[in-house]
Amino acid sequence: MDAPEIIVTLAGLALAAFVVWYFFFSTRQVVSAVSSSGGVQEVAINVKGGYTPDVIEVECGKPVQLHFYRDEENSCSEEVLFPDFSVRRELPAFKTTLVELLPEKVGTYAFTCGMGMLRGSLVVK
Amino acid sequence: MEPTTKTETLDIEGMTCASCAAFVEKSLTRTPGVQRAVVNFATEKATIDYVPTQASPTSLKEAVVNAGYGVIERVPDTSAAERNAEIDRQKALAYLKLKQRFWVAAGLALLIMPLSMLMLWPALMQQVNMQWLNYSLLLLTLPVLFYSGREFYSSAWNGFKHRAANMDTLIAVGTGAAFLYSLAATIVPGFFMRRGIMPEVYYDTTATIIALILLGKVLELRAKTQTSAAIRALIGLQAKTACVVRPGGQEVDVPIEQVQLGDLIVVRPGEKVATDGLVTEGHSAVDEAMLTGESLPVDKKPGDAVFGATLNKTGSFRFQVTKVGADTMLAQIVKLVEDAQGSRAPIQRLADKVSAIFVPTVVVIAILTFVVWFDLAPVEARLPLALVNFVAVLIIACPCALGLATPTAIMVATGKGAEHGVLIRNAEALEKAHQVNTVLLDKTGTITRGEPAVTDFVPAAGQDATALLELVAAVERQSEHPLAEAVVRYAETQQVAALPATAFRAVEGKGAVATISGQAVLVGNLRLLNEAGVRLTPALEQQAQQLLAQAKTVLYVATEGQAAGLIGVADTVRESSAAAIQRLQAMGIEVVMMTGDNPQTAAQVAGQVGIKRYFAEVLPQDKASKVKELQAEGRTVAMVGDGINDAPALAQADIGLAMGAGTDVAMEAAGITLMRSDLSGVVTAIELSRQTIRTIKQNLFFAFIYNTLGIPVAAGLLYPFFGILLSPMLAAGAMALSSVSVLTNSLRLRSFSHR
Ligand SMILES: [Cu+2]
Numbered sequence: 001m002d003a004p005e006i007i008v009t010l011a012g013l014a015l016a017a018f019v020v021w022y023f024f025f026s027t028r029q030v031v032s033a034v035s036s037s038g039g040v041q042e043v044a045i046n047v048k049g050g051y052t053p054d055v056i057e058v059e060c061g062k063p064v065q066l067h068f069y070r071d072e073e074n075s076c077s078e079e080v081l082f083p084d085f086s087v088r089r090e091l092p093a094f095k096t097t098l099v100e101l102l103p104e105k106v107g108t109y110a111f112t113c114g115m116g117m118l119r120g121s122l123v124v125k
Numbered sequence: 126m127e128p129t130t131k132t133e134t135l136d137i138e139g140m141t142c143a144s145c146a147a148f149v150e151k152s153l154t155r156t157p158g159v160q161r162a163v164v165n166f167a168t169e170k171a172t173i174d175y176v177p178t179q180a181s182p183t184s185l186k187e188a189v190v191n192a193g194y195g196v197i198e199r200v201p202d203t204s205a206a207e208r209n210a211e212i213d214r215q216k217a218l219a220y221l222k223l224k225q226r227f228w229v230a231a232g233l234a235l236l237i238m239p240l241s242m243l244m245l246w247p248a249l250m251q252q253v254n255m256q257w258l259n260y261s262l263l264l265l266t267l268p269v270l271f272y273s274g275r276e277f278y279s280s281a282w283n284g285f286k287h288r289a290a291n292m293d294t295l296i297a298v299g300t301g302a303a304f305l306y307s308l309a310a311t312i313v314p315g316f317f318m319r320r321g322i323m324p325e326v327y328y329d330t331t332a333t334i335i336a337l338i339l340l341g342k343v344l345e346l347r348a349k350t351q352t353s354a355a356i357r358a359l360i361g362l363q364a365k366t367a368c369v370v371r372p373g374g375q376e377v378d379v380p381i382e383q384v385q386l387g388d389l390i391v392v393r394p395g396e397k398v399a400t401d402g403l404v405t406e407g408h409s410a411v412d413e414a415m416l417t418g419e420s421l422p423v424d425k426k427p428g429d430a431v432f433g434a435t436l437n438k439t440g441s442f443r444f445q446v447t448k449v450g451a452d453t454m455l456a457q458i459v460k461l462v463e464d465a466q467g468s469r470a471p472i473q474r475l476a477d478k479v480s481a482i483f484v485p486t487v488v489v490i491a492i493l494t495f496v497v498w499f500d501l502a503p504v505e506a507r508l509p510l511a512l513v514n515f516v517a518v519l520i521i522a523c524p525c526a527l528g529l530a531t532p533t534a535i536m537v538a539t540g541k542g543a544e545h546g547v548l549i550r551n552a553e554a555l556e557k558a559h560q561v562n563t564v565l566l567d568k569t570g571t572i573t574r575g576e577p578a579v580t581d582f583v584p585a586a587g588q589d590a591t592a593l594l595e596l597v598a599a600v601e602r603q604s605e606h607p608l609a610e611a612v613v614r615y616a617e618t619q620q621v622a623a624l625p626a627t628a629f630r631a632v633e634g635k636g637a638v639a640t641i642s643g644q645a646v647l648v649g650n651l652r653l654l655n656e657a658g659v660r661l662t663p664a665l666e667q668q669a670q671q672l673l674a675q676a677k678t679v680l681y682v683a684t685e686g687q688a689a690g691l692i693g694v695a696d697t698v699r700e701s702s703a704a705a706i707q708r709l710q711a712m713g714i715e716v717v718m719m720t721g722d723n724p725q726t727a728a729q730v731a732g733q734v735g736i737k738r739y740f741a742e743v744l745p746q747d748k749a750s751k752v753k754e755l756q757a758e759g760r761t762v763a764m765v766g767d768g769i770n771d772a773p774a775l776a777q778a779d780i781g782l783a784m785g786a787g788t789d790v791a792m793e794a795a796g797i798t799l800m801r802s803d804l805s806g807v808v809t810a811i812e813l814s815r816q817t818i819r820t821i822k823q824n825l826f827f828a829f830i831y832n833t834l835g836i837p838v839a840a841g842l843l844y845p846f847f848g849i850l851l852s853p854m855l856a857a858g859a860m861a862l863s864s865v866s867v868l869t870n871s872l873r874l875r876s877f878s879h880r
Contacts, residue, residue: 002504004499005499005500008495008496008499008500008511009496009499009500012492012493012495012496012499013496015492016489016492016493019485019488019489019492020485020489022288022485023288023290023484023485024482024485040148040152040191040192040193042193048283049279049280049281049282049283049284049285049286049287049291050283050284050286050287050288051287052287054287063148063151065148065193072279072280072283073219073276074276074279074280074283074293075219075276075342075346076280076284076291076292076293081469083468083469086464086465086468086551088463088466090212092211092212092215093215093219100147100148113291114528114532116528117290117291117292117483117484117528118284118287118291
C-alpha cells in the first residue's frame, strides 16, 4: 500500500463512520413546541429539507393544529402524511397549510413526506 | 318556561378542511348557552342555535376565534374550490419551470457530449488545445449545475442540516463529486499529470445525469397528476349554481354557496341537481352514475331523495334542500376517497422502513466502493475508476420508485372504485379484500330487495284481472301498510286506472275495507274474510296453499261478499344477484347466506341464486357470531350487509361491505361501502382489490430488484468476472425510467372495469 491508498482508505472509513453516526445515531432535538389557545394545541412547523421542529409533543385528547410552512419549492416536501390519522395534505410552497388532528391515544405517530424520507414524529402524552 | 332560542349564522374564515369545521363546531358547542352548532365547511358558514340570555353573537365569535379561526362579515371570496385552483396553478407553474430547467440541461448536455468525445479521435485532439476545450466545457456545464440542478443541491443541503437524506442527496453528491473532480482537472492539470494520471474531465457525465434525472421528474410529475385525477373529477362534478324558488314564487339563480337548508330548488331537464334534498313535486329520471355507478337513470317522484351532482334527464321537478356543503353525499364521497388515499397499506411498511434508512446506507456503500476501487485498481487509472463507480452507485440507488410503488396504486384504485360506486375507507381495507375466500351475505336487502313485492296476482274464476286490480289498488292506496305499498307499486306497473275509494277503514292486524264504485271491497288476511263470512272457493283454497308453500305471504280479496282473488307477496331476489354470486364462485370464493327466515324460505332463496351453504333463523344479535364461526374454520370472511343491525357483524368480519349508502352506522363499521344496492359491487370491490395488490407487488418488485441488482453492478462487482461496469449516465437513464415505469404500471389500473 502506498501513501495515497492509506490516506484514501482511512479517510473513506472515517467518512462512512461519520455518515452512519450523523444520520442514525446522533441525538435529535426534541422540541415540544406547544402553545395552547382556547383548548387547541398549536404548533408551527417549518418545512425545508426536513421538519423544524421534527419531534412534537402534544397532550392526549386535545385537538392539535399543525401549521406547516413550506419554505422551499423542492418537490420532496410537497406532501405531508400522517398515516395513523389517514391524512395526506399537499403543502403549497411558501404558504402555511393547517393540519388538524385529534389524538385520542397515547403514543408516537410518525409523519413523513410523500416518499417517506423526510420524517418527524408526533408524541402524544 | 322553555327559553326561546335564536339562530345565528356566521361566516367562518380560515378553515382548510372538514376537520377544521369539526373544531369550530366543537368549540361552539362547548360555549355556554349554545344548543346546537353546525359548521359547514364547503359554504364556510356556522349555523348556531343559542339561548339569547346565556350567549350572544359576540360570545359566539369569541368561541370561533378561540378555536383559531376568524369570523368575517360577508361571504368570503376564497372558497375551497378556489384554494384547489390555487394549488393547481402552483403545480402548473412548477411543471413549467421544471420543463424549462430540463430543456436547458438537455440542450447543453447535447453540446457537451460531442465536445467531450473529441478525445476519442486523437487526430482531432491534435488540433484542439486541451486547456481551452476543458474551460469551454466548464462554462457550458455551469448553467446546468446552477440553473437546472440547483434544486438538488439546495435540497440535499437542507436535508443534511436536518439529518435527513433524500433522493436529491444522492444526485447532488454524485454529480457534485464528478463536477469537482473535473474542475480540479481543468484548473490544475499539472497536479494530476505529475502523478501519472491523465486529467480527464467528466462534465458530460454531470450534465447528462442532471438532464436525465430532470427528464424522469418531468414524466413523473405528468403521471402523478393523473393518479389524483379521479378525485379532481369528483370535486368538479359539483353544481355551481342553483335555481331557488323564493317565497313569492319567483325563481332566482344563486351561487351554490348561498343555498340554505329548507330552500326549494327547481331542476329543469338536463340540469345538475344542486345539492341533496327531497323531491316535493314533479317526476323525472335522474342519472346517478357519478355517485353510485348505476348506469340506468333512476325514477324520482315526490318523497324520493335526490343528490347533488347527479344529472336530471327528462322531467322537471322541485326539491327541498336537506343537506348542503360538506354534509352532501358528494362531499362525503370526496372525503372518504381522500382519507383512503392518505392512509397507508400494511404492504407498504417494509418499503417505508427501507426508504428511511436507504439513502445514508447507499452513501456508505458508495464511499466503500470508492475506497476499494482506489486500493485495487491499477495506479494510473485508480482515481477515475473509483470516481466513476462512486457516482454510478449513488445515481442508480435513487429510491423514488420505491416510494411511489404503493401510494400511486392506492390513489388510482380508490378513485377508480368511487367511479364504480365502491367506496374504500382505507388502504388496509383494499388490501384485506384480496385475501377474502368466503363471502357471507345477509339475505334481506342484499340478495333480495329487502321490501315485499307482488309476485302472484290470482283472480278467482270469472273475475276480470284488470277490473279487480283497480278495486284492490283503490283500497290499498289509502292504507299505510308495507304490504299495501307493494300492491300499489304493482298496480302502478300494470297502469290500471285510479278509482276513488270511500268509507275506508283499516282493520288492525287483518287488512282494510273500503267502498269503491258502490262495491264493498275487502283486502287482508284469511281472518278478515272469515270474520266477514266470506268462504274461499276450493280452487282459490288450493292456490293459496301453493303460494304459502313457496314461503309467500297471501293477501285475500273479496268483493260484494264473494271471494274474488289472491295476491302473493314476497321479498324478491334482485335480478343481478344470481349472476354476481356465480361470478364470486367462479373467482374461487365460497358464498354463504344468512337470514332470519325459516329454513324453508332460506332454502328456497339459496336454491334460486345458487348458494349451497346457508344459516337460517339467525337472530339479529347472532349475526356477528356467525361471522366468528366461519372465521374459526380458518376462513377470511367478507360480510355484506345493509342495515344498522348488521354493524357488529360488519365490524367482526375481516372486511365489511355495507350496501347502500343509507345508514351511516353501517358505513362506519364497514371497510367498503357499495353505493349501489346490487351484489355486483361486491365482485367489483374484490376484483379491484386483487388487481391493486397485484399492481403494488409488481411495483415493489420492480423497485426492489432494480435497486438490489443495480447497486452491486454499479459498484463494479461484475468487473472482475465479466469486465462489466455501469456507466453513471446509464445509471441515470435507468433511474429516470424506474419511477416512470412504476407510475405507468399504477396508471394501468385506470383501465379497470369489471365484466
Ligand atoms: Cu429519485
